[in-house]
Amino acid sequence: MRGVGMLERFDELTTAHVADACLRVGLPVRTVSLTAVTGGRVAGRVLPVQHVGSVDVFLEAFESAAEGDVLVIDNGGRRDEACAGDMVALEAKAAGLSGVVIWGLHRDTVDIQAIGLPVFSLGAMPTGPLRLDPQPADALLTATIGEWTVTRDDVVLGDEDGVLFVPADRIGELFDLAESIRDTERRQAAEIRPGRSLREQVRFAEYLTARAADPSLTFRQHLRAVKGAVEE
Ligand SMILES: O=C([O-])CC(=O)C(=O)O
Ligand SMILES: [Mg+2]
Numbered sequence: 635m636r637g638v639g640m641l642e643r644f645d646e647l648t649t650a651h652v653a654d655a656c657l658r659v660g661l662p663v664r665t666v667s668l669t670a671v672t673g674g675r676v677a678g679r680v681l682p683v684q685h686v687g688s689v690d691v692f693l694e695a696f697e698s699a700a701e702g703d704v705l706v707i708d709n710g711g712r713r714d715e716a717c718a719g720d721m722v723a724l725e726a727k728a729a730g731l732s733g734v735v736i737w738g739l740h741r742d743t744v745d746i747q748a749i750g751l752p753v754f755s756l757g758a759m760p761t762g763p764l765r766l767d768p769q770p771a772d773a774l775l776t777a778t779i780g781e782w783t784v785t786r787d788d789v790v791l792g793d794e795d796g797v798l799f800v801p802a803d804r805i806g807e808l809f810d811l812a813e814s815i816r817d818t819e820r821r822q823a824a825e826i827r828p829g830r831s832l833r834e835q836v837r838f839a840e841y842l843t844a845r846a847a848d849p850s851l852t853f854r855q856h857l858r859a860v861k862g863a864v865e866e
Contacts (some may be wrong), residue, residue: 709738
């Protein structure tokens with residue numbers, strides 16, 4: 635699954651559903667809280683870059699980008715400079731990319747919003763970089779976003795809750811599971827509204843009784859037994 639196909643399938647899901655799917659199959663839940671500058675959603679293969687003070691590394695990455703890739707910028711979480719703005723967003727869009735994810739700050743917010751390419755970042759700041767550091771040898775191979783180091787073998791998903799990284803070769807399986815979690819949650823929601831409480835649906839009273847007898851019983855174990863979905 636690539637580019638547009640992946641985005642179409644993710645369009646009916648959220649990062650929360652896929653994060654819960656990761657938890658269920660025992661994958662690390664590689665999420666980061668970032669703001670959606672343009673409010674859009676993104677799903678695509680990671681195009682990793684490490685930024686050291688100049689946009690040239692982005693332009694170099696675009697030279698070998700594939701349709702639907704997402705530029706994932708490691709700026710070390712710095713909050714003293716913006717590392718990408720509307721020029722980078724526009725060039726990314728023209729190169730066929732489907733979004734930009736920044737572990738750092740952006741600028742040119744209004745122009746980025748007008749371009750419409752989904753951009754996720756820690757926030758905005760007027761100044762660009764005032765430094766230029768040496769470029770590491772793996773600057774176009776890996777990016778560290780929060781505590782997660784990602785490569786071309788990863789897919790990034792982004793929405794209003796932030797971003798999530800998943801292994802590209804597990805995406806179909808994770809989407810299948812995320813869809814079933816979403817369907818369960820929708821069914822539960824559809825019953826809460828007319829008055830059948832979540833506690834009733836997940837037999838919460840039974841859980842409290844069972845936990846009194848066996849304090850090691852967790853709510854997650856109980857949810858699995860009754861096939862409910864809330865937190866995974
Ligand atoms: O932050 C930078 O220097 C890059 C920039 O402004 C842009 O892409 O428009
Ligand atoms: Mg600019």
